[in-house]
Amino acid sequence: MPYPTRAILTGHTRGLGAAIAAQLLAQDIEVLSLSRTANAELAARHPETLSQIDLDLADLSALADWLAGDTLSRFMNGAQQVLLVNNAGVLAPVGALAAQPPAQVARAVSVNVAAPLMLAAAVAESAARSGGQAPETRIVHVSSGAARNAYPGWSIYCATKAALDQHARAVALDGNPSVRICSVAPGVVDTDMQAEIRGIGLDRFPLRERFDALKRDGQLATPEESARKLVQYLLSDTFGSHPTADVRELP
Structure with missing residues (x-):
């Protein structure tokens, strides 16, 4: 059976990534996922x-x-x-500049920036050299509000997510009609990363209490809510009309 739409997804094991995968698979979109660990539940449901x-x-x-x-x-x-x-993305290292282990900086830049850019280029190149008419390529970078607002202790996370926003802006300027791209902030989602944030000492992340309050007051979006909005936008006719977006501002 042919699948006219196919998706490549990173970080599908849990949280937002797992919810995105579930949304795509529920719409009979074939998914190729890249992650350090498998998602046994999704594999059993969608072999x-x-x-x-x-x-x-x-x-x-x-x-x-x-x-x-x-x-x-x-x-x-x-x-x-x-x-x-x-x-896929990582938060660490968190803390002031002098408290950032170089190995953690390298890992964050690799996962948050280099890998997405390498994959984007490879997908676009493969589409361009496919036989016949090139498939339409739609690229989503899962960004963050941290790309657009600086936070103390998050200089690496802010910088790497901002890099995705700038990449999307620049690629959009290339004017390739077969490529649509958008760097999308998913909102504040109740994932393992949020739990990681709440476990950070105030000395390393002075704004932690703001995230404690979001959890306490039930203001975190579920992964399923954010994934539904993101995938709906990804498949819509308006996707890529702007190189950056926020799911909280999408209809």
Whole structure:
């Protein structure tokens, strides 16, 4: 059975990524997922349409080797529309500049910036050299409000997410009619990352109490709510009309 729309997704194991995968699969969109660990629940529910690749996106050499193979091009072959959802991301290191271990900085830049940009370029290149008419390519970077507002202790996270926003803006200026791109902030979502934030000492993240209050007052969006809005926008005719967006401002 042909699948006219296919999606590549990173970080599908839990939280927002798992919810995005579930939304796509529920619409009979075949998904190729990249993550360090598998999602057994989704695999059991969608054995025909979910393919999982065990890959640590912090290992850029391993990612480059995988992209040099033919798995991606074979997955995209025959698709009329290809979706790339760059969801995987890490928060650490958190703290002032002098308290940021270089290895953690390197990992954050690899996962949050280098991997998404490498995947975006590879998907676009594979689409461009496909036989016949190139499939429409839609790229989502899962960004953050931290890309657009600076927070003390989050200089690496803010900088890496801002890089995704700028990448989307610049790619949009390329004017390729076959490529639509948007860097989308998903809102404040009740995920493991939020739990990680609430576990950080005030000395490293002075604004932590604001996030404590969001959890306490029930103001965090569920992964399912944010995923539904993001996927709905991704598949809509208006996707990519602006290079950055926020799910809280989407209809």
